[in-house]
Amino acid sequence: MTGSAxxxxxxxxxxxxxxxxxxxxxxxxxxxxxxxxxxxxxRNHLTAADADRNDSVELWGTRIGRVLGLVVFVGLLxxxxxxxxxxxx
Numbered sequence: 126m127t128g129s130a131x132x133x134x135x136x137x138x139x140x141x142x143x144x145x146x147x148x149x150x151x152x153x154x155x156x157x158x159x160x161x162x163x164x165x166x167x168r169n170h171l172t173a174a175d176a177d178r179n180d181s182v183e184l185w186g187t188r189i190g191r192v193l194g195l196v197v198f199v200g201l202l203x204x205x206x207x208x209x210x211x212x213x214x
Contacts, residue, residue: 171195 152162169175173187208214 151157151165157165171188171191173184173191176184176187178184205214
């Protein structure tokens, strides 16, 4: 392995470690409420905050897939509620 490859690998590990520590700090912040943490987590999930920012196809594909999944879930939930309201279940 060359020196630059090792440095690149070390940089990736260091960046990953920083992200993990930042996430732990954000999740264990006692000043934020459970609702605020849940809303932030949902927002980050839907906006694909965990996707590679340098790969626009992955970023937008992840965003579109997650939003479509949410729309399908809400649609199924509404359908189920209508069925329950009509007494068909």
